[in-house]
Amino acid sequence: MVLEAEIEVRRGDMTVVAAFAAGDRETLAVLGPNGSGKTTIVETIAGLVPTADARILLDGEPIHDLPPERRPIGIAFQDGVLFPHLSVLENVAFPLRARGARPRAARTQGLELLDRLAPGIDPGAKPGTLSGGERQRVALARALAGTPRVLILDEPLSAVDVSARADLRALLRRTLRDFDGPRLLVTHDPIEAMTLADRLVILEDGRISQTGTPQDIREAPRTRYAADLVGMNLFAGRLTPLEAGAGELQTADGVVTVPWPEGIPVGLVDDVLATLGPADVALHTARPEGSARNVVQGVVEEIAVVGDRARVRLASSPQLVAEITSGSAARMAIRTGTVVWASFKAVEIHLMVERGATDTL
């Protein structure tokens, strides 16, 4: 199943023009700053913008002429938008009942979804009593309730506490992975995009500025915004204990020493993500001494000088992006192909670990 969209909408003083496609079992992220037109795209695909000029095809069949309630799309809105006067279960069962399902069948299906995605939440509770993270889980269940052919997540983590985000992100990853069909993820958070998406579409001021895999964009950002996006170093992998208070994050292309995260029992932990700012990576011409736990050697693949800053991409294990002053780059005579040493402290690494199921949300 493939979702193709060609959209042109005028909203306020901005016109959004976008054309993209999400393939079967592919998560496409639409990433852009606030006000870039992301929500407009979601609403247009949902059929909620009557003034839009849109061609939307699902497996070649046009759905842009259908009213919103007939489009086979499941959406989890930013902040949930759960119906305040209905209980959690009634909210989840809404798409089923709206399409004519019998109350008992809808109830059973709803409970099953809740059990899978939001265990521990009382199905009879009203949305007003839930936390942001809980609301998102229910919204996700509701989005999936109508067995849609396309799943759209609109800024799923933005209304959630930072502390609850890791868990929710893990849930989203699982859910997206298990969803049979194209998925659209709309967000302004690059971490969300990079960690959940297979492909990215970058939206700026209503226009698409770049598309590609996270890797493509990381290698060749075409705009300032894109460059800032990928400025982050991202590590993903399995965390193993190293010594008291420290662990090793084993990623696909290397090993990183990290501080052991608080509150996590010592042992093997999968699905851990970590970020590192490029400015926290120091470059040396010779192997450095010092307290930094992580020291790697690598070959400079690319240097991008932007004003007085120089962004250096290394082919190393793991891959790194470092940001130093252009003055330093010049002094060290760093050029493509130069061999350098990079170091960074374990404490500079920001870990994101799923705290595991249930009630600690």
Add this chain to the structure above:
Amino acid sequence: MLAVRRVVVLFAVAVVSVGCSSSSSSTSPAAAATPLTVFAASSLTKAFTQIGQDFHTANPDVTVTFNFGSSTDLASQIQSEGTADVFASASGTAMDTLQSAPGVTDRTNFATNQLVIITPPDNPAGITSMNDLTRSGVKLVLAAEGVPVGDYARQALKSAGILAPATANVVSNEDDDASVVAKVTSGDADAAIVYTSDVPSAGDTVRSVAIPSAVNVVATYPIKVVGGSVYPDQAKAFLDYVVGPSGQATLAAFGFGPPSG
């Protein structure tokens, strides 16, 4: 909090003192433009409005203001408020209630009126005689009991021996004769019983059917100066005018009969 309590107490005292003090206050009559208040039965509306204008032309220093309504209603207003100078009633009974309080002076009969049946111009129910009012399905409108013309109508129906069947046909008890006429001119009533004086002013909007004089009621209209009026002289002058040749002519023109003395 103390300030609030103080205000509330002051306020309560004010209310009580106002309630206890006498309500009437006398004002000395003004030298120019005397305002005269005349309460009159609603059947007198058109006739008395004319008379009022004529009286003002003859006596420019007196302005007459009318309050028209059902005589019973007006009588009770006079009893409780006492703000009328002259009272012209459609029935002696209404006036009798005021005999003791606030009292009556110069009571005179100034006109008579009789009853007539009226129907819409197209006469949808085909009413041609009084007995037709007893036919089933006829929509008859009367004034309510207690209103002079309502009582008179029922009196006439009783004299004719058809009170019960006619009453069964009554679809509305109106508050005064003007409202009764209105129900006929709008075409919603089949028939109604009103004063003969109501007919000339209604013109082509109604058709009339006579009531035999044997059962018809002669309503005598008394007029009087209300006891306690602050303008007794001007009130008496108005009363005299009504009873005088000019007033009588106007009344006759509007369908009233002469007083029977």
Add this chain to the structure above:
Amino acid sequence: MRARLPVAIVALACIGAAFVLLPVVALFVRAPWSRLGEALSGVGASTALRLSIEVSLAATAISVLIGVPLAWVLARSEFPGRNLLRAAVVLPILLPPVVGGVGLLVALGRSGLVGRWLHDVLGLQLTFTTAGAVVATTFVSMPLVVLATEAGLRGLDRRYERAAAAMGGSPWYVFRRVTLPMVAPQLAAGAVLTWARALGEFGATITFAGNLAGRTQTMPLAVYEARQVDPGGAIVLSLILVVISVAVLVALGGRLAGLR
């Protein structure tokens, strides 16, 4: 710790309270308690009361049934003349009820614009009937529920209705399961006001439907007639009306205040 209210506000509030309470207190004081039973039966109190309740409830039901869709149209759709329509809806509140009655008469009376057709073709005459009393009462009280519901609809966050549509809800389903429940408090408050107005309706009823005990003489009409015949009875009838109205309004209490 109580808030300190300015003295002037308290004074004005006292005046306001006295203003509305005084007539009620006076009714209680002047009622002919000694001959209550006789007064009650004499003025046909039970018949008038039954009729008042029937007519006011029927008028409220009809007002809600056609008023809510009207409110939806006023709040949600754009069409030329919408402001004119709203003005027409509000008009019965501003006009003296008798004027409303006269209007109904020339429209729906036996020789009226539409009433003529009703009579000649369908054999229906609304004047002098209980149905006519319901029509007159509905005419003057419907605006209240329309306005309250329209205000409620305007205040709704449209995101919920959009989400409901995206979840597969047809426009009717969305209205039934999302819009209506969310606007229910305002609708209910409007319906209560409508009922209260309907209960007290006089001018349009007496002008259009007439005054006949058991058929069109609701409590207000009975009071009016009783004034002439039996002032004590009029007071008793008035008191009954007051007591019932107060009882219902107190029972609904806070809900009426929740006209948010």
